[in-house]
Amino acid sequence: MLKEKLNLISDAERVQKQDMQKAASLTSIAEPLVTHMYTADPSAHVFNGKIYIYPSHDIETDSPVNDNGDQYAMRDYHVFSLDSELSEVTDHGCVLDVADVAWAEKQMWAPDAAEKNGKYYLYFPARDYQGVFRLGVASADQPCGPFVAEQQPMQGSFSIDPAVFCDDDGQHYIYFGGIWGGQLQRWASGKYQDKDIYPADDAPALLPKVAKLSDDMLEFAHPAQDIQVIDENGELILAGDTDRRFFEGPWLHKYQGKYYFSYSTGDTHKIVYATGDSPYGPFTYQGVILEPVLGWTTHHSIAEYQGKWYLFYHDCTLSGGQTHLRSMKMTELTYDKQGNIKTIKPYV
Numbered sequence: 001m002l003k004e005k006l007n008l009i010s011d012a013e014r015v016q017k018q019d020m021q022k023a024a025s026l027t028s029i030a031e032p033l034v035t036h037m038y039t040a041d042p043s044a045h046v047f048n049g050k051i052y053i054y055p056s057h058d059i060e061t062d063s064p065v066n067d068n069g070d071q072y073a074m075r076d077y078h079v080f081s082l083d084s085e086l087s088e089v090t091d092h093g094c095v096l097d098v099a100d101v102a103w104a105e106k107q108m109w110a111p112d113a114a115e116k117n118g119k120y121y122l123y124f125p126a127r128d129y130q131g132v133f134r135l136g137v138a139s140a141d142q143p144c145g146p147f148v149a150e151q152q153p154m155q156g157s158f159s160i161d162p163a164v165f166c167d168d169d170g171q172h173y174i175y176f177g178g179i180w181g182g183q184l185q186r187w188a189s190g191k192y193q194d195k196d197i198y199p200a201d202d203a204p205a206l207l208p209k210v211a212k213l214s215d216d217m218l219e220f221a222h223p224a225q226d227i228q229v230i231d232e233n234g235e236l237i238l239a240g241d242t243d244r245r246f247f248e249g250p251w252l253h254k255y256q257g258k259y260y261f262s263y264s265t266g267d268t269h270k271i272v273y274a275t276g277d278s279p280y281g282p283f284t285y286q287g288v289i290l291e292p293v294l295g296w297t298t299h300h301s302i303a304e305y306q307g308k309w310y311l312f313y314h315d316c317t318l319s320g321g322q323t324h325l326r327s328m329k330m331t332e333l334t335y336d337k338q339g340n341i342k343t344i345k346p347y348v
């Protein structure tokens with residue numbers, strides 16, 4: 001208590017303490033998709049008529065629970081598939097290990113995958129041997145891997161949470177970025193600086209990034225660009241507007257011809273969305289997709305399967321509120337007649 005008053009504990013530790021007390025009393029709207037291991041940050045896609053999920057693989061660790069995210073010490077990726085919404089989930093096993101990525105030292109955080117011409121690509125963030133987050137890519141002949149990583153990170157890549165969107169014309173775009181432990185604030189000048197530089201509360205928030213992918217899917221086709229997230233008056237969302245500003249976990253999907261850019265608000269623990277007319281934005285803030293889950297982080301993806309839309313997300317109910325031991329879940333996502341996403345409450 002004294003430690004809390006003196007601000008000696010991190011926000012992540014504070015939330016974990018509260019959540020471990022709350023965990024047993026919550027009734028979830030969805031159960032963990034798997035219980036034999038901890039999984040987080042689920043990126044879902046439909047390939048060859050099946051749902052494939054590419055999550056992080058959470059593990060026990062001695063690393064401290066802090067706001068830098070040291071407790072997220074993941075070392076490998078598994079791929080999962082479902083034949084239908086209600087079917088058993090298949091674990092295809094380990095498809096890529098940090099030991100097999102020449103440039104990466106640790107922290108294999110939230111990945112995503114894409115398909116082009118029958119080849120599959122896994123995009124992932126990891127810290128290099130200088131402690132800087134970069135994005136890597138690995139390829140495979142099957143959606144369930146195993147994936148073989150490129151020797152170097154993607155040129156010009158930085159920060160975390162890659163998400164790949166394929167537009168109707170077959171062009172792929174990669175979205176990424178995350179503040180705090182995700183280091184986006186260290187790139188404010190365009191170059192990496194070994195200190196955190198945040199905008200003032202009344203200045204525009206740090207912006208997520210987007211780039212087209214090259215034809216071979218292995219590099220950015222152009223330097224990453226800012227994605228503008230604006231309010232109803234066309235003004236950039238401010239850094240102090242923590243209920244709406246971008247924190248991490250970007251995702252893009254298209255519904256009825258509109259682009260939906262969604263993301264986590266981090267320390268206010270929401271998944272929110274904004275819409276626009278181009279994959280580059282600007283995107284106008286619209287509202288909340290998912291209210292806070294048990295755990296500090298919230299991270300999602302959205303996919304359409306057989307005419308229904310689904311939200312893939314995670315929480316910490318299975319681990320009793322341990323913030324770095326999360327479980328992926330799935331629930332239906334619906335729109336109203338105007339195309340607004342109806343807010344999901346994760347507990348009844």
Ligand code: FUB
Pocket residue numbers: 040041056072109110160161178248249297298299
């Ligand atoms: O899983 C590690 C990190 O936690 C992810 O990269 C973030 O999006 C958050 O979920």
